[in-house]
Amino acid sequence: MQNTLKFRAQSILSALIRACWVIVGIMIIGTVIIKLAAKHSYSSAQPLIMVGVFWFATCILLAAIAFSYHSLRSQDYQLIEINQNQTGIWLTRYYFRTEQVYVPFDWLKIVKNGSNVxxxxxxxxxxxxxxxxxxxxxxxxxxxxEWFDATQLNNFLVTVDYLKNGAVGAQPQMAIAKQPRKKVRKQQLRMQLFMMGAVLLVGNAVAFGSTNVKPRHISGNDSHQKVTLKNNTTYRSRNLEFKVHHAYVAETDEGDPVLIVNLSVQPRHSDTSLSADAFEVYRKWSDKTEADSDDYSEARDFIGTKIKVGGVNKPVMNILDTNGWYGDEYSEGVRKPFNIVVKRPKSASFDFLYQGFYYQYNVPAKDDDTSIVFHVKTKDLEVLK
Amino acid sequence: MKQLVIILSLIVTFMFTSVTAQAQRSYQFTGQPLTLKSSGTHLTITGYELLKSPQPAYDSADTNELEQYLIIHATVSLTSSIDGGHDISTDEYELFSGPNSEDILSKSDHIGKLLKADHHLLTMDSNNVNVKNGHSRKVDLGFTVYPDNVYILDADIGYSGHDKYVQLNQIKSSNGVTAE
Known part of the structure; x- marks a missing residue:
């Protein structure tokens, strides 16, 4: 007689591992989604809170699963037991709370159907x-x-059938079930748990790190990034993200050679600002020339300039002026490409500076932005059409 | 397993709602009256004009003296079921002229006197204009701008925090740099 029906430990374990892997995956993907969605948000606390709440929810889920598994294991994986008087079955449900249900045989109906009972x-x-x-x-x-040992399930169903019919006739013959291998299971579990922890740590670190470029610690030369000005390239200072769309050579209606940069800007903190005063051209930038304000020209002098395009003088549109914008005045709703015009030397190359902080041979203060020195090769610039 | 699915879908729903809650509203003014609604206060933009004269006083940043006055004509009406009125405040409006933020004109710009009588210019540091429930009021919003810029009105009606953005004009350009 088979009086109990137990889950196959191996099936439960692999289901547990599968569920845990799914949750690990959801945690990583969810973190990436939250971080990507909140990338443009000004507050750095908001995505952190969202990730925190999300992780808390998934951890509760993990804990609930672990708890169900624990109570299932302490009951030796037992799902159904025939009561002592052989009048019905005790069914234990292992959800968030373990519950027992008693079903008398008179009320029980068993339907076998392919892979399900x-x-x-x-x-x-x-x-x-x-x-x-x-x-x-x-x-x-x-x-x-799938969840049960085939022999045990059959034996149990035969027993229930026999008892339901009033235990008339000879007791049914029970087939003998094979003993499962135990040692492999434990090792497998340990291995899987270890891998899960590793994937969770590494995955979340990558997900968090890759989408959240923290302001780097600025020391010495890092206060001035040195880059080459290129079309369709994104540059980051501590507080701003510059997306340079195009850089042009042109001449004003008064015959001055100018550099025109068409770009859009994305603040990385709410406490930032931008104006034409921040842009200057140097024949060759060095920390000394900047400290001495030995610049070649300033963008602020070229507001409202007309440009020669194919022999016709045309006004430059959406030009950044010396007031620009400050803090949360600027937002997604007004974010559009704009233009900076500044006089350039007629040499083969020169430097275009974004001055993130007022430089006097010192490093930027904690709230200051950092500077970017764009090296410009005149032959690489586009001609306006 | 069913509970697992339910809880997971709840988590995912939570994530997406909290993410999309930040969405902002953008509009394009086409010449037809455009109404922005915010908690019973309606702002209808009926038109705008770039004044050839009078011109703003010389500003040190504007060496070429290109600046002009931009006047936006609008109507504010209140259809709230709540008693009392709505104070139209200058702080609710801001204009972006290209990449530059412009505050609403202040009393000291003296433009009010220069404009025709049918204008209802709202200026900074003047008393706020009150609209009673069920009524509407014409207002003009004035800003100093450069010509050849894209103008975007940022309206935070009633300080709801849900800014609405109205792009007033479009500029023809073959290269994004020079205006035709």
């Missing part, structure tokens, strides 16, 4: 945690054969 009942007695009975109306569960 359905246990349906008209009524049952559900016992809550304080062992108080509640009458449960029509319900049932579905047992998937």
């Amino acid at each position: 359905h246990l349906d009942w008209q009524r049952a007695l559900r016992f809550d945690r304080k062992k108080r009975p509640h009458l449960q109306s029509r319900s049932g569960i579905t047992l998937n054969r």
